Structure formats: structure tokens, C-alpha cells
Amino acid sequence: MEELKLLGAWPSIYCYRVIWALKLKGVKYEYVEEDLSNKSDHLLQYNPVHKKVPVLVHHGKPVAETSVILEYIEEIWPQNPLLPNDPFEKALARFWTKFEEDKSPAFFAFFRGVGEEQEKATKEAKQLLKIIEDHGLGEKKFFGGNKIGLVDLAFGWLSAWLEVMEEVVGIKLMEANSFPRLEAWNKSFKEEPMIKENLPDRDEMLPYFKSLREKLIASATT
């Protein structure tokens, strides 16, 4: 058996991406939950540069940074490919995973904003969702085409996580009427067996995100 460990922290969207990739490929691994307020020696040893999760440790060798981990998984375990074979299509998939990474501060601003800043962030987040729906997803069932790919995993947080964030903030961002295709994708994504079985519990996420938003607002005003 391959010696494979995943250092993660609930309910990190980045850690879930790696979990989904491993599950979709049928790869067995040991999951280690990290306490990010008290980082373990292992974490600091395996990711001394960023000191963050997720970290994949394969035969004792660490791989850090979510996008790097996912490309590594794709290369080591090519079954059920999550990236297209064609270099141009692959570049397009990488473009959209980078887009998600670059634009995530805007969604973070939506989550922690209040008042006027909140309004501005909501507007920007909706514009981004439109771009993602029109140009990223288009008419496809999944971002990856007929089946789930790395881009779906990158936008996977738009499913279970966004709903909870919207409830905590009190603003609906991804309205079904405004984003019908993203809504359809959301349903399809959550129905995939490997995803369905590996989503964080909504009732557990609600108090977590509520407390997180309160902390962020408090620290912004000090």
C-alpha cells in the first residue's frame, strides 16, 4: 500500500479539493486533522514555507499548495483523469483554477464585509459569478465537460460552503433565477457519489462560519 497522508483542517475548501481528488481516483490515504491554532511539528516540518494545510505526504515526501498537490495526484494516479489530455484544453482548465484562486479575495470580502463595503463586495462577487457561469461553465454539465474535473473541484466551494456563508451574511449571492446554469451544476456536483459522501455537515458549518464572520468583523474595526 502506498504510504499516503493528508494533513488537513475542517472545513477547509482547499483540503476538501484534495479529498475529492483522492476519492474520485479511489486512492487510499490517512487523514490527519490539524489544529491550526496550534500547528503540529509535522505540519511545520512538511510545509515550513507557508505553514498551511493541505499538505500531501507521499512516502514521507511532502507536497504543499493545493493546485500543486492536485497536479501531483493527477500525474501519480492517472485513473479517472481530472485534467484533459489535450494541452490546449489542459491550459484552459488551469486558467479557470487560477481564476478561482485569484478572485477568491472578492468572495472573502463578501463574507467579512459590512455596510457599504459589503454592498460593493456583493456586486463584485455577483459579476464574478456571471463570468464563471458564462465563460467557465457555459452550456456544459460540469466545468470539466461530461464529468467532474479539477475546475469543478476548484469551484466546489460554491456548493455546500457558499450556502452557509450566504445564510450567515444574510445575503443570497447565487440566486437560482440569476444563475440557472450554476444552480444546475450545483445540483449535479452534489449528487456525484464521491462528492455527496464527502461534504462537510451544514449544521456543523453554520456556527463555525458565524463565529468566523464575527471574529473578522471585530478585527477589522480594532
Place this chain on the structure above:
Amino acid sequence: MADEVVLLDFWPSMFGMRVRIALAEKGIKYEYKDEDLRNKSPLLLEMNPIHKKIPVLIHNGKPVCESLIIVQYIDEVWKDRCPLLPIDPYQRAHSRFWADFVDKKVIEVLMKISTTKGEEKEAGKMEFFEIFKILEGELGDKPYFGGETFGFVDLSLIPYYSWFYAIETIGELNIEAECPKIVAWAKKCLQKETVAKTLPDQKKVYEYVEQMRKKFGNG
């Protein structure tokens, strides 16, 4: 059928330089188009409608955007020569990690140094040296980040060297004094024809930056 390769770029762009070096390393013939970023061409807007940024590589009419994505595309399409990434998956992950580090850290700290004053600027300068000392640590005693040969990480970082004079003058710092290994590595890279022919003169970059600062204010 001959490949038609066009690069939409802007001469002082570090991101564009990455692609130019990659194309040169692979010996790929291409048409270079310098964009006026204050008056973007219809071709650029059509080929990169999402970000409207350079560089964009147009290969047989199809656009590829984002510099490191373009470099990986080039490496995969023209895979018969001069590999830019290692063959071993773990080494590839290691290269991707460090190129990602460069992308995440360097431009942000440069913006901080060039657009802030006083305490904030001093903090930016400290951060700059922290980042480059980490890079020096990763380089170690190797001739290149890629080991014995120039590779993905070297390519992602070396364009910043053409901005060093501008950074030192505007930032009021001495990079060689604090990070001698990085400067030595950069000079070694410049011995390669592909790098020497791609990187613009440091003073020319400084003049461009000063021109922009005068036009748009020092921030």
C-alpha cells in the same frame, strides 16, 4: 502544416519575459506584438476577454493566457526538446511549488515598496529581503533552481532581475548586499543567450517605471 505562433506582450513585463524565454529555449519561431496597454488592441481583447492582459500566446489561432500556464503549454506541445519542467512527478511538484511561491510573493511586495511611504515602505523592504532570502535558501549551492540546468523556477524568477535597478532606486535598497547569491544566480542565468536576448536593459526598465510614476503619481 507550419505552426502559427503569435505572442501578445509588453516589453517590460516580467510575465511576458517568461514566455519569451520559454519560446527561445525551445527554438520556436513566433510573431511578437508589443501592446499599448493604455490602448489595448481588438486582438488582445478578443483573445483574453476575461482579464484583458498580456502575455497571451496565440497558437494556430487559439489563445493561451497566464504566463506560467503558457510556459507549461509550450513545454507540453513542444515536448521533443529542451524540457522546462523535470520529468519526475515529485520534482515537477517541487518546481511548481517554487514558481507558485514566486508568483504569490514577489509582485505583491514590489507593489508595496513602490506605492507606500515611511513605515509601510520599510516593512515592505524587510518583507522583500525575507522573500529573497527564502529563495536563496531554496537555491542553496545549486547552479540553478532547477539543479544543473535552467528550468521552470529559474524562468519564473529571472525576469525580475531586469527590474532590480528600478526596485533598488525607487525602493532605496541594495539587493546584492543583502542577497548576493540571488544576484550571482541571475548573472549566471544572463550568460545564457536565451535569457540575455530576452531581458531588457535595467536602466531602460527604470526609465519606463519613472515615466509611469510621473504620469500617474507616486502613490
